[in-house]
Amino acid sequence: MRSIKVNLDKKSRSSYEIRIGKNIIDRMALIIAKNHKAEHYVVITDDCVGSLYGKKFLAGLEDVGLNVNLIEFPAGEASKNISTVMDIAGELLKLGADRETFLLALGGGVVGDVTGFIASVFMRSVPYIQIPTTLVAQVDSSIGGKTAVDLQYGKNLLGTFYQPCAVFTDLSFLETLPEKEFNNGLAEIIKYGIIDDEKMFQTMENHMETIKLKESKLLLNIVESCCRIKKSIVEIDEKDQGLRHILNFGHTWGHALETISGYSITHGEGVALGMIAAARLSEKMGYLENNQARRIETLLRKAGLPWKIPEVFSADDIIDALRMDKKKKGDIVRFVLLKKIGMPFIVGSVNLEMITAVIEEMKE
Ligand SMILES: NC(=O)c1ccc[n+]([C@@H]2O[C@H](COP(=O)([O-])OP(=O)(O)OC[C@H]3O[C@@H](n4cnc5c(N)ncnc54)[C@H](O)[C@@H]3O)[C@@H](O)[C@H]2O)c1
Known part of the structure; x- marks a missing residue:
């Protein structure tokens, strides 16, 4: 079992370990019993993982x-909404949960975000542990303490920063993960x-086919690398005031597409389309060479992710949804763009015509 320590600011909650391996659930139970003692634990999951x-x-x-x-x-x-939170809070009370109760989030990013949110507000906060079961959750959402639910106006608009006490990432969960969901995780890995x-x-x-077989040690190494990248960024900017924005490469667009599609476009698919859009915008604005933008698109296609925006979504609707982004300041939506692969930067104002042109180019 590999272990990565997330060292947080002294003012916030204590640091925690991300443990990564295959078939580590038995050891996880022993570690929880030893290091995270409580009278009562409640596992929160969705009906599929359950x-x-x-x-x-x-x-x-x-x-x-x-x-x-x-x-x-x-x-x-x-299900990632306030009514699920209210239902779970009611269930917790029926089970006799109190401030000493430990929550265990067993599932993908939705379970992790919802459980983290409840943990941060239930009885003014209870501790929780992340046990991510999708690739998206293993490389991204389980780390860093961002919790949220969606509102009808957009994604993640109600949320908190609340760090877990530990993360247990077991790659054997991925064996039952449908291909489409695995590909969503590949979008986040490509982002890193x-x-x-x-x-x-x-x-x-060079090795996308091997990675897609899920079996390889290569996947373990890649998941570990992603966790290390995320933890380094979170350590510097836990509350998303600057550097952490770069983790949102492709996400501003992605969230907009997810929202206007009524979530028929999944998070990973939205992020994949968003990364292509961000690369094309970077190219249009003269920052990124054409061949780098093409490499990004080719790799996402190789991973089995979409590269075209469905015709039904109008540029106006997408732009309206982009304006709901949490990271905007006043009227200015901030975009993460690229100078080259490995070199992102943040811009505060982008010409609307260029955004429209990118959307139109990417239409089916
Ligand atoms: N908090 C963060 O920092 C952060 C980062 C990235 C994404 N997110 C959020 O994460 C969510 C997306 O997460 P996701 O892609 O994991 O979606 P998800 O949680 O909806 O899981 C996708 C599907 O896979 C199923 N599933 C989960 N594990 C499985 C397994 N091992 N075998 C078979 N099926 C399994 C789930 O039941 C669900 O139907 C979005 O809401 C996104 O906003 C949050």
Whole structure:
């Protein structure tokens, strides 16, 4: 089992470990029993992950003497809202949860974001642990303490910064992950290559087929590299005041597309389209060479991700949704652009005509 320590600012919660490996769930139960003692634990999961892993996971924790309950909610982004939070809070109260109760988020980014949000507000906060079961959650959402639910106006508009006490990343969960969901995770991995690690980007260009087989040690190394990149950025800018914005490469566009599609475009698909748009915009503005923008698009296509914006979405609707971005300042939407692969930067104002031109070029 590999271990990465996230060292946070002294004023915030204590630092925590990300443990990564394959078939580490039994050891996880022992570590929780030893390092994160509590009278009562509640596993929060969705109905898909619950039916696959719920019973076994609960049994593993009970075997080491822990008092555990499980709460499930319907899988999918549509559940990432305040009404799910209210339902879970009610369930927690029925189960006798109090300030000493430990929450365990077992699932993808939706479960992680919802559980983190509840943990940050339930009885003015209770501790929680992330056990990510999708590739998106393993390389991204389980680390860094951003919690949120969506509002009808846009994604993640209600949320907190609240760090977990630990993260356990078990690659064996990926065996049951559908290909489309695995590809969504590849979008986030490609993002790390683009913003911070050209060598990893090249590795993916050369070995995408092997990575897609899920079995390889290569995938373990890549997941570890992504966790290290994210933790380094979070350590410098926990509250998203500057450097952490670069993790949002492609996300401003991605969130807009997810929202206007009513989430039929998934997070990973939105991010993939957003990264292509950001690369094309960087090229149009004279920052990025054409061949670098092409390499990004080619790799995303190789990963099985979309590269065309569905015709039904108008440029005006996409631009309206872009304006709802949390990272805007006043009327100015900030975009992460590229000088080259491995060298992102943030711009505060982008010509509307250029944005429209990129959208039109990318239409099916
Ligand atoms: N907090 C952050 O920093 C951060 C970062 C990135 C993404 N996110 C959020 O994460 C969410 C996307 O996460 P996601 O892609 O994991 O989506 P998800 O949580 O909806 O999971 C996708 C689907 O896979 C299923 N699933 C999960 N694990 C499985 C497994 N092992 N086997 C089979 N099926 C499994 C789920 O039930 C769900 O149907 C978005 O809401 C996004 O905003 C948050």
